[in-house]
Amino acid sequence: QKEVEQNSGPLSVPEGAIASLNCTYSDRVSQSFFWYRQYSGKSPELIMSIYSNGDKEDGRFTAQLNKASQYVSLLIRDSQPSDSATYLCAVNMRMREGSQGNLIFGKGTKLSVKP
Amino acid sequence: DGGITQSPKYLFRKEGQNVTLSCEQNLNHDAMYWYRQDPGQGLRLIYYSQIVNDFQKGDIAEGYSVSREKKESFPLTVTSAQKNPTAFYLCASSIVRQGNTPLHFGNGTRLTVT
Numbered sequence: 001q002k003e004v005e006q007n008s009g010p011l012s013v014p015e016g017a018i019a020s021l022n023c024t025y026s027d028r029v030s031q032s033f034f035w036y037r038q039y040s041g042k043s044p045e046l047i048m049s050i051y052s053n054g055d056k057e058d059g060r061f062t063a064q065l066n067k068a069s070q071y072v073s074l075l076i077r078d079s080q081p082s083d084s085a086t087y088l089c090a091v092n093m094r095m096r097e098g099s100q101g102n103l104i105f106g107k108g109t110k111l112s113v114k115p
Numbered sequence: 116d117g118g119i120t121q122s123p124k125y126l127f128r129k130e131g132q133n134v135t136l137s138c139e140q141n142l143n144h145d146a147m148y149w150y151r152q153d154p155g156q157g158l159r160l161i162y163y164s165q166i167v168n169d170f171q172k173g174d175i176a177e178g179y180s181v182s183r184e185k186k187e188s189f190p191l192t193v194t195s196a197q198k199n200p201t202a203f204y205l206c207a208s209s210i211v212r213q214g215n216t217p218l219h220f221g222n223g224t225r226l227t228v229t
Contacts, residue, residue, distance in 0.1 A: 008155070032215045043205055043220040044158070051215060088157065092215070102173070103218060105157040 002027055002093040006106035014114050019076040021109050023089030026070070030101075032092040033065055033072045038108065039085045048074060079113045086110045117142045119221035121206050126226045128200075136191045136224045138206035147189035148207040148218065151175060158205065164189055165211075193226065200228045 003026045013019045021035075032051055036044035050056045050063040050072065062075040072091070076083055086108040094101040119140045128134045140147065146165050150158040160173030164183040178197025183189055193200045203225050207218040 004157070034217050043223045046217045046219070049217055090218075102160055102163075107155065107157040 002104055004089055004091050004104050004106040006087075006089050006109045008107060009110040010112050011109055012112045012114060013079050015079060015081060017079050017113075019079045019083065019111055019113070021074040021076075021087050021089075021111065023072045023074075023091075023106055024070055025072070025089075025091040025093070025104075027091070027093040028067070028070055030067075030070075030091045030093055033063070034090040034103070035061075035063060035072075035074045036088040036090060036105075037085045038088055044088055076111075079111075081113045081115050084111055084113050119206055119208055119219060121204075121221035121224050123224060124222065126224055128226070128228050130228055131195045132228075133195060134193050134200075134226065134228075136193070136204055136206075136226070138189045138191065138221060139187055140189075140206075140208045140221075141187060142208055142219065143186075144208035144219070145186070145211050146209045147183070148209075149173075149179070149181065149189070149191045150205040150207065152203045152205060161191065161204075193228075200226060202226060 005024045035048040037047050038044040048063040050065045056063045060077045064073045088108045089106040090103045092101045093104045122137045148163040149161040152158050159175050161179050162181045164170035180192045205223045206221040209216045209218050
């Protein structure tokens with residue numbers, strides 16, 4: 001069973017703090033990993049993609065990937081109330097040998113940033 | 116501006132009726148997808164298409180049908196055979212259907228069937 005697991009939260013952090021969101025996945029050969037942000041009632045928007053082990057930084061966001069541990073995380077520095085949303089982790093997984101794979105989404109972690 | 120347009124935003128139907136959700140993109144993307152999202156759940160793939168006149172079933176295709184007559188358009192029909200059709204439906208596209216290309220989403224259609 002191909003799975004992407006996330007803690008559903010809610011994760012509550014004070015304004016200005018670092019929010020840490022975690023995701024584990026079951027397919028050890030996965031190569032592509034994405035973080036989407038989804039505001040309540042809206043569609044997901046891509047905020048980060050990562051393909052290699054290590055850290056990738058974009059503004060206040062840092063994605064971290066550890067393929068050996070099958071773990072990907074998203075750090076949000078200097079969290080703002082406007083960051084309050086559900087964050088979806090998505091991992092490309094092959095459903096069958098030889099297939100190109102589909103993006104499998106986790107159920108998301110709800111983040112609440114308190115002023 | 117390029118993007119994906121889903122219509123309508125809200126749709127109400129009586130049980131037993133078929134309903135078609137529209138999805139149009141002007142991003143010149145080859146691949147298009149339909150996902151379903153239920154409260155507290157992740158996105159589940161219904162159908163996807165890599166090229167015109169070709170489409171494949173996703174994880175939850177039963178009770179749904181699609182067509183891809185034009186590159187820009189990928190409508191989804193929710194048939195009366197779908198047992199629990201009330202959900203948030205998301206259309207997405209990508210440049211090609213490869214694992215390393217991210218999906219871009221439309222604004223979604225919220226379907227309520229009573």
